[in-house]
Amino acid sequence: MTASTDALDLASEEFSLLAGEPAPPTGKQVAVVGAGMAGMACAIRLALLGNSVVLYEARSRERMDETVTDSASERALFERLVARGRIRCEYGRKLGVDIELADLHLWHDAIFIGVGLASGRVLALSGSDPAGLVDAGRRVAAVYALDDLLALPVPQRAIVIGASRGAVGMAARLKQLGAHDVTLALRHALAPDGREEEVARACFVRVRGWVAPLEVLRDERGAVASVRFEQTRLLGDCMVDTGGFTEIAAHAVFKAVGRAGGTERDPLVRQQSREGDRIEVDGCFRTALPGIYAGGDCVAARLDGVQARRHGLQAAQAIHADLQA
Ligand SMILES: Cc1cc2nc3c(=O)[nH]c(=O)nc-3n(C[C@H](O)[C@H](O)[C@H](O)COP(=O)(O)OP(=O)(O)OC[C@H]3O[C@@H](n4cnc5c(N)ncnc54)[C@H](O)[C@@H]3O)c2cc1C
Incomplete structure (x- = not known):
């Protein structure tokens, strides 16, 4: 079975999920990187579907509190899921600086990257990919x-x-x-x-x-x-x-970082290696690296907040379906 988001009526599902109880635990753990519009939506949806979520955010807890990017009901739901241990937050943890993709791969069943416009230096190298x-x-x-x-x-x-x-x-x-x-x-x-x-x-x-x-x-x-x-x-x-x-x-x-194979066969590494580039994903927000998904501003230019959030929700649905397959 592969993940498909075609038939989802996200608007109505979003509404019902806001009121809903989390599903029984699936035993799967997903890393969500970036607590912006896409990452928050993804984390909440994944947790409601029964997955355990670890949210890695570059900013400190205090700096997160300064920015109100989501609705009050979503924030309340997020806090509830945190209180119930369905979402664990790791603030002040920056992918590419404090943590590496390879480590996240070790610790989690899947990874969602929602780092916004900061995707360029996540994997550091800015040069091209010469022989060697x-x-x-x-x-x-x-x-x-x-x-x-x-x-x-x-x-x-x-x-x-x-x-x-x-x-x-x-x-x-x-x-x-x-x-x-x-x-x-x-x-x-x-x-x-x-x-x-x-x-x-x-x-x-x-x-x-x-x-x-x-x-x-x-x-x-x-x-x-x-x-x-x-x-x-x-x-x-x-x-x-x-x-x-x-x-x-x-x-x-x-x-x-990433999986076996040369960088020329590894679009995520290649894409993320260049400042300002976007991460390539398929229709289900899967990157070229198995188990790694991305959404929001780091995959598409000029999104608004609603679209970024929708990416997060759809990616969560795809991740959940892939993990259950
Ligand atoms: C100036 C400006 C004004 C805008 N105004 C509006 C508006 O009025 N209405 C609207 O709907 N949309 C607006 N947008 C668009 C909207 O803000 C974005 O589309 C939306 O925030 C993208 O969501 P995201 O989750 O992809 O990224 P973001 O919301 O940017 O979230 C990314 C998160 O990842 C974290 N992060 C970054 N790098 C790392 C890392 N390496 N490791 C861990 N965490 C990391 C960041 O700290 C951040 O919390 C505006 C955008 C800009 C730039």
């Missing part, structure tokens, strides 16, 4: 299924971008396969006493914290030569760019 730039693969594949790595000549120098367990595992594996120099580049620091630090240390992976990737630089043949990073630091609770830059030489760059 490889998607590090779906979370588990990145560490355990080595098809991607074994199919490639092992690069002498490699950079793995990301702080997830998948990224660390990928860097360690590259070293074990014979890469001479492997750098794990991340926007913050690894926990000094954590398992990731231990794995990196044991495998002689160089950890380079506090850098955000800006651009992949190529040599005259078009092959990857290095990656240019902007240095980051903490300002209070926020991560900010310092304005300083650094460059790390590499023959291959791996990003621990």
Whole structure:
């Protein structure tokens, strides 16, 4: 069975859902990223359909309270679902900075991305996808299924971008396969006493914290030569760019995001890699990556609030149907 939203009369269904009780738990957990018009609608609908929802929002709780974007009845319903444990909110958690798609993949059965106009830098790299730039693969594949790595000549120098367990595992594996120099580049620091630090240390992976990737630089043949990073630091609770830059030489760059396959076969990674681009979705708001959906301003230009909300509702319906199939 595949999800279809064609026959939905959303207007009347929305009304009945506002009054309705949540369905019995389905045992599925969905991550909703962005508590804007699309994300809120999606989270509420998913929770009412019986799914457990974790809402990741870049803004702090206090800043969320400053903006009233939804109706009072929707807000009350949202609060009720939170109080009943059907929706859990993680404020101050920014995708691409504090959390990575690969991690969300690990923790949840599906992901809805509703980050509005901020989609451009969610996955960081702004360069194009030259030879040598490889998607590090779906979370588990990145560490355990080595098809991607074994199919490639092992690069002498490699950079793995990301702080997830998948990224660390990928860097360690590259070293074990014979890469001479492997750098794990991340926007913050690894926990000094954590398992990731231990794995990196044991495998002689160089950890380079506090850098955000800006651009992949190529040599005259078009092959990857290095990656240019902007240095980051903490300002209070926020991560900010310092304005300083650094460059790390590499023959291959791996990003621990998305699923197995080259970036050229991975429209989400490609699309999100470019500032201002939109995420491509099908009629049921599915992206090219299995289990990842997107809606609202990050998939279409010039939406109004009602349309963005409708995206969220329709995507929730599609996610629920896909998870039940
Ligand atoms: C200036 C302006 C005025 C507008 N006026 C109107 C109007 O009067 N009426 C109307 O109907 N529509 C209006 N719109 C359009 C409407 O605001 C949008 O269509 C709608 O808000 C889009 O909803 P969304 O959920 O896609 O994105 P948003 O509502 O923008 O929500 C995105 C959410 O994602 C969060 N986020 C962003 N990046 C991340 C990340 N990396 N990780 C986690 N969370 C993240 C943001 O903090 C935000 O909470 C206006 C738009 C603009 C820009």
